[in-house]
Amino acid sequence: MPKTTRTAGAVTRRSGGRADLLLTAALRLGFLALLLAVWTIAARMAPPGLFASPLAVAKAGWAMMAEGRLLPAIAASLTVYVTGFLLAVGFGSLLGIAMGTFRLLGRTLDIYVMALAATPRVAFIPLIIVALGLGLQAKVLIVFLGAVMPVILNAYAGVRAADPELVEMAQATGASRSRILAHVILPGAVPYLVTGARIGATIALINTIVAELYTAISGLGGLLAIYGSRFRMAEYLAVVVVLALIGAIVTEALRLMEKRLLRWRDA
Structure with missing residues (x-):
């Protein structure tokens, strides 16, 4: 051309x-x-005190920031969220790739991974609290357990979906197994990996709030519990908006990362 x-x-x-x-x-x-x-409109039509308008929520959020309540809670939740999520992505990607690369390992473990994925992670919280207490480690493990399953399953599916013709061509040129994995299989598995990370990021955020509610009440989950029990809807919805923004930022960042990683397809 x-x-x-x-x-x-x-x-x-x-x-x-x-x-x-x-x-x-x-x-x-x-x-x-x-x-x-x-x-x-919904806030104006609702009975007084039952729902808060966007303006009231914005004022409540600003007041919470000025009083030093919101930012420390965001920092505490992000520490749990990011730590658990990154551990899930790292471990889940490695295990899923290993299961897809070594078919015997995949056939052995896939049924157990599916079973764990179908089990509500809330069922493990009492065991986690008994083993690790109510501190940061317990919260991170709860987040990890929620996020790791979709990462494993998508990494496993991505490796197994590799184009067999490309693999055969690489083998015909004498490429080693590691080279085929790095240059043929993994690039094709990137969309699967990012999809797993996106799903895991959403579940991880949900599990962060669950962990903060079931263990020592802290972070954004703690604020939800406090304001929800007192029916302070403006503050409560301000926390909900912050959680939505965190989720949107993380998923958009993963989408942009996927687009950058796959630029070679458009070259």
Whole structure:
């Protein structure tokens, strides 16, 4: 392909990408405006004290930050969340790749992984508390158990979905098993790995709140428990909004990471 043609194609893709980004941003902002409008109307129609308007929630959140209650809670929850999630991604990716690479290992372990994935992680919380107490280690383990299963299963599926023709071609050239894994199998498994990480990130955030409620009440989960029991809906919804923002930021970051990792497909 001539160089000028490739350059023109790249420029076209970049301009199309910018247009898609602008359209996506406009649609998201429009939906946010609609959501805020519906929220405001619902707050006005609800009985006093039952629901808080977006303005009241924003004021409550600002007051919580000024009083030093919100930021320490965010820091505590993020410590548990990020630690448990990263451990789950690291361990789950390695185990899933190993299960897909060594088929005997995969056939041996997959039924147990499926069984654990179908078991509510809440059932393990009393055992975790007995073993580790109510501190950070117990919270991190609860988050880890929730996030690790989708990572394992998606990594396993991604390795098993490798194109057999590409693998045979690499073998025909004399490539070693490790080289085939690094240059053929793993690049094709990236979408599966990121999908597993996305699902795991969502479950990890949920389990962070569960861990903070079942163990020593702290972090954002502790604030939810306090404000929910007192029916202080503006503060309660402010914490909910913070959790939603954390979830959106993490999943969007994973989406952008996936897009960057897969740029070679568009080259």
